[in-house]
Amino acid sequence: MYTRRQPRSPRANRSLRACGTLLAVAGLLVSACSAGSSTSSASPAGAAAALRALPESTPSALASYYGQRPAWRSCGVPGFECTTLKAPLDYAEPAKGDVRLAVSRKKATGPGKRLGSLLVNPGGPGGSAVGYLQAYAGIGYPAKVRARYDMVAVDPRGVARSEPVECLTGREMDAYTQTDTTPDNARETGELVDAFKEFAEGCGRRAGNLLRHVSTVETARDMDLVRAALGDEKLTYVGASYGTFLGATYAGLYPERVGRLVLDGALDPSLPARKTNQDQTAGFETAFQSFAKDCVHESDCPLGGAGTTTEQVGKNLKAFFRQLDGAPIETGDADGRKLGEALATTGVIAAMYDEGSWPQLRDALDMAMKDKDGAGLLALSDSYYERDSDGKYENLMFANAAVNCLDLPAAFSSPEEVKESLPSFEQASPVFGETLAWASLNCAYWPVKATGEAHSIEARGAAPIVVVGTVRDPATPYRWAQALAAQLSSGTLLTYDGDGHTAYGRGSACIDSAINNYLLEGTPPKDGKRCSGA
Numbered sequence: 001m002y003t004r005r006q007p008r009s010p011r012a013n014r015s016l017r018a019c020g021t022l023l024a025v026a027g028l029l030v031s032a033c034s035a036g037s038s039t040s041s042a043s044p045a046g047a048a049a050a051l052r053a054l055p056e057s058t059p060s061a062l063a064s065y066y067g068q069r070p071a072w073r074s075c076g077v078p079g080f081e082c083t084t085l086k087a088p089l090d091y092a093e094p095a096k097g098d099v100r101l102a103v104s105r106k107k108a109t110g111p112g113k114r115l116g117s118l119l120v121n122p123g124g125p126g127g128s129a130v131g132y133l134q135a136y137a138g139i140g141y142p143a144k145v146r147a148r149y150d151m152v153a154v155d156p157r158g159v160a161r162s163e164p165v166e167c168l169t170g171r172e173m174d175a176y177t178q179t180d181t182t183p184d185n186a187r188e189t190g191e192l193v194d195a196f197k198e199f200a201e202g203c204g205r206r207a208g209n210l211l212r213h214v215s216t217v218e219t220a221r222d223m224d225l226v227r228a229a230l231g232d233e234k235l236t237y238v239g240a241s242y243g244t245f246l247g248a249t250y251a252g253l254y255p256e257r258v259g260r261l262v263l264d265g266a267l268d269p270s271l272p273a274r275k276t277n278q279d280q281t282a283g284f285e286t287a288f289q290s291f292a293k294d295c296v297h298e299s300d301c302p303l304g305g306a307g308t309t310t311e312q313v314g315k316n317l318k319a320f321f322r323q324l325d326g327a328p329i330e331t332g333d334a335d336g337r338k339l340g341e342a343l344a345t346t347g348v349i350a351a352m353y354d355e356g357s358w359p360q361l362r363d364a365l366d367m368a369m370k371d372k373d374g375a376g377l378l379a380l381s382d383s384y385y386e387r388d389s390d391g392k393y394e395n396l397m398f399a400n401a402a403v404n405c406l407d408l409p410a411a412f413s414s415p416e417e418v419k420e421s422l423p424s425f426e427q428a429s430p431v432f433g434e435t436l437a438w439a440s441l442n443c444a445y446w447p448v449k450a451t452g453e454a455h456s457i458e459a460r461g462a463a464p465i466v467v468v469g470t471v472r473d474p475a476t477p478y479r480w481a482q483a484l485a486a487q488l489s490s491g492t493l494l495t496y497d498g499d500g501h502t503a504y505g506r507g508s509a510c511i512d513s514a515i516n517n518y519l520l521e522g523t524p525p526k527d528g529k530r531c532s533g534a
Contacts, residue, residue, distance in 0.1 A: 049453075050252075051249065051252035051455050053252065053253060053255055053460075054254065065087060066225060066228045068229045077134045079138070079139075080134050081104065082102065082103065082104045083104075083105075084100050084102060085100075085103055085225060086099070086101070087099045087218075087225055089210070090213055091221055099163055099210070099213070100163055101155065102154065102155045102161030102162045103229075104130045104134060104152070104154075105117075105150055105151065106139075108151075112144075114150070115236070116149065116230075116234075116259070117149060117150045117227075117230045117232050117236065118145070118149035118150070118151055118236050118519070119153065119154070119223065119237045120137045120152070121238075121240070122240050122241070123240045124243075124396065124400055124403070125159070125404065126396040126397065126399035127242075127243075127396065128394075129153035130161055131160060133152070134153075137151055137238075138151045140505070144520065145516060145519055145520065148520060149519070156222070156403075157214050157218065157219055158395075164399065165398045165399050167199060167202040167398040167401075168202045171391070173393045176198070176199055177342065177381070177387075178343060179192055179195040179342060180325065181434075181435045181438045182321075182325065182341060189415050192438060193441070196441060196444070199401070200401075200446050200447050203398060203446075204448070211447070211448050214399070214403050214406060215452055216246055216249050217253070219403075220246055220249040220250040223246070223250055224257065233257070234257050234258060234259030235250060235261070236260045236261070237260075238504070238515075238519075239261075240264045240502045241265045241476060241501065244266040245267040245269055247262075248263060248266075251465060251488065252459045255459040256461055256462075258459065258462035258465065261462075261466065262466045262515055263465065263466065263468065264503055264504050265473060265475070265502035266468065266469055266476060266480050266481040266484040266485070267484065268483040268487075269454065269456065270454055270455060270456040270483065271454060273411035273454075274440075279477050279480070280475060281425055281428040282477065283474045284431075284474045285428060285429035285430070285432065285433075286472050287353075287500075288314065288352060288429070288432070288474075289310045291351075291352065291355075291361070292304075295358070296313060298362060301362055302365045302366040302369045303316045303365065314431045317365075320368075324339060324341045328340035328341075329373070329374045330373065330374065331373070331375045331378045333375075337378065343381045344377045345435050346380075346384055347377035347379075348380075349384070350384035360380070363376055364376025364377045364379070364380060365377070404443065405442075405443040405448070405450060406446075406448060406452065408453065409450045410440075410444040410446070415441065418437050418441055421437055458487060458489050459488050459490065461489070462490045464490045464492055466525065467492065467493050467494065468496065468511070468515070469482060469485075469495055469496070470499070470501065470503050471495065471496065472500075473500065473501050478495070492526075492527045493529075494531070497530060498532065498533045506533075514531070
């Protein structure tokens, strides 16, 4: 589930590599499409092959792509320029046609010597890097970083402005997001499977051949074309959430072209599917327990007062979800949507990404549980799915599934496999486990066969790479950062002892100082450095 809406700040960074788009939450990476075969769930990470580097020389068939020079133009956002570059649809057969990549830039403001370009990616997969740059990174990154770097973003192929993958209409997505993800009988199981199939078939009809060519490896190769077009010898990059997988993949393919890479909220590319999904499920449970501990000390907590255990808070929430499963409540929505269990669960999960959202979640739960008004939780869910007030969805969820289902084989191949794994998911999270297990089924019906597999990334010969992990990160569990830093031959682990998803720009002067110093001076923090929120 990795998905995420367009972040407006690093706090909104939600990584969801989740293939289980029904619940974007299920998987940042994972949930529905993690590594490994659809039936294997326990192969050790050490068995995963390492990603191999590409030849250092540029193939003659790609010379014209590497020779591009951007024609910058105004793009309607003060201070930013935009351009379009070309990449081959299929790197194995460049003559098959091109993909157009949307690129945006805000030039270095000075003072100080320009250090080159700094590419940013907010994650997803499916998050618009251009939108992130223009709404936050290009104006919100530390001034001393923006002074020395041209801030640059490229929307990955299939995302937002770069030939977006489309799958369902707004009304169809409304129905999809309300599908029951905790089926109680054969009829409800069939309805969920039908929803996954309709989603997949819609992508197959509307996205065409592009659906076969939106893998992370292809997007990483696109980033190298952009690097060359910008005139940079090496890539300097800050990637969050799924953006860490993209950045690490780049390093594995082009280790000699790695400049300064920050991978914040890291993914572990070596894990098999079900293990990855279970890890993320446990991550959301960890985040929920932190929320529960905080909630019971607040006067407006509808899930229990002081002295209520986190276990009981979870049971109270689960009981509320069950009520909604049988009797959805009104929301005042112009399109007549009611709040059922599926939308309510998504709304709660959305608030787990950032502890700053906890007061909003308390208010939304209070409205729903006491006043039978589901508007607050619906708003959280809509924000997560990037649905606007007119019923239009951005393509985040479509691109999210397209990338994840291509990168890795499905975690499950049938409802029977999900049912067998339910106990382990519910052990990982009594509150969210059932939903996230079922959400992991969607790639089973994907119209395009996966081209990737689980692998480790060593990037031998690369310059130092900073991997950042947050101890209580819900979407990318801390041990994933530990694993990626250990895989990378030049990886350095920087730890944030805090809550929420990702760490840079979240209020820790210690984290921000370490990353800023690395970007500006090239000196990585000492491996194992640990920071708190202060």
